[in-house]
Amino acid sequence: MVGPWRKSHGVIDLFLAFGAGFMLSVALLEVAPEAISQRADAPVFMLAGYLAVHLAQHVLVPHFHFGEETHRISPRQGLAALAGLLLHTFFDGVAIASGFLVSAHLGILLFLAVFLHKLPEGLTVSSLMLAGGQSRARALGAAGLLGLATVAGVLATHVAAPLAAHGLAISAGVTVYVAASNLVPELQSRRKRGMSVAFFGGAAAFFLTRALVAASGLGGP
Numbered sequence: 001m002v003g004p005w006r007k008s009h010g011v012i013d014l015f016l017a018f019g020a021g022f023m024l025s026v027a028l029l030e031v032a033p034e035a036i037s038q039r040a041d042a043p044v045f046m047l048a049g050y051l052a053v054h055l056a057q058h059v060l061v062p063h064f065h066f067g068e069e070t071h072r073i074s075p076r077q078g079l080a081a082l083a084g085l086l087l088h089t090f091f092d093g094v095a096i097a098s099g100f101l102v103s104a105h106l107g108i109l110l111f112l113a114v115f116l117h118k119l120p121e122g123l124t125v126s127s128l129m130l131a132g133g134q135s136r137a138r139a140l141g142a143a144g145l146l147g148l149a150t151v152a153g154v155l156a157t158h159v160a161a162p163l164a165a166h167g168l169a170i171s172a173g174v175t176v177y178v179a180a181s182n183l184v185p186e187l188q189s190r191r192k193r194g195m196s197v198a199f200f201g202g203a204a205a206f207f208l209t210r211a212l213v214a215a216s217g218l219g220g221p
Contacts, residue, residue: 010194012123013187017195019116020183021202022209026113027175029206030106031095035169038102042169049091049173054181056084081128082142085121088178089146093153094163095171101157102168105213112209113175114150116202117183121146 035042092114100107122143129139157163163170187195 012120013190013192013195014198015116016120016183017187017198018202018205019113019120020179020187021199021204022116022206023113023175023179023183023202025203025206026109027172027179030109030210031099031168031172031175034102034106035172039166039169042166042172045166045169046173046176049170050177051173052170053084053088053091053174053177056087057081057182077128077132079132082125082145085125085146086149088174089121089149090153090156091171091174093150093155094157094167095153095175096150097154097157098164098167098171101164105210108213109206109210110171110175117178118146120183 032042032046035046039045095110096107096114099110125142125146126139129142130136134142157167184199187199
């Protein structure tokens with residue numbers, strides 16, 4: 001069992017690194033420029049999104065990092081980390097909905113960016129619940145809540161005018177934070193050559209995917 005378990009963790013590490021490269025590229029080359037072109041005050045809301053995730057995950061939460069939690073934590077710490085991740089995943093949904101409101105092109109790229117970091121995200125929250133003394137059922141339930149929070153973000157964007165107006169800018173800040181301040185430090189700390197290759201591969205895959213989506217006739221950025 002040890003071999004397959006370690007192998008599965010290696011795959012998750014590659015997803016983490018690949019997703020970081022893809023997300024960072026989408027945020028900087030697609031989402032941020034589009035948000036700024038729509039509203040002059042977009043940089044303010046981009047910063048607000050960035051700061052909100054930092055507040056939720058690293059100020060209000062005493063212990064948080066992406067990936068498997070290997071140390072024992074208190075149940076309160078686990079629940080606090082879950083709350084921080086719920087905010088982040090809510091804005092994942094806002095990002096997807098906001099992207100599709102602009103164009104199918106941007107919506108698809110944002111959907112893929114969100115999808116690529118869902119596996120490491122699920123591992124993170126499940127291991128935090130287990131490290132906090134919760135049952136496996138509750139750990140799986142916590143991972144399910146992250147999915148529901150993403151769906152809630154999509155729905156809220158369509159009914160809440162402020163999210164429809166500023167969701168793209170907020171999502172740019174959130175996406176940059178998750179990619180550059182959560183995922184990149186994780187792959188740097190592990191110092192695996194394969195993860196570095198996957199990170200640059202994620203950035204390269206963004207350009208290929210953008211070209212394929214544009215060629216499909218779904219609209220340009």
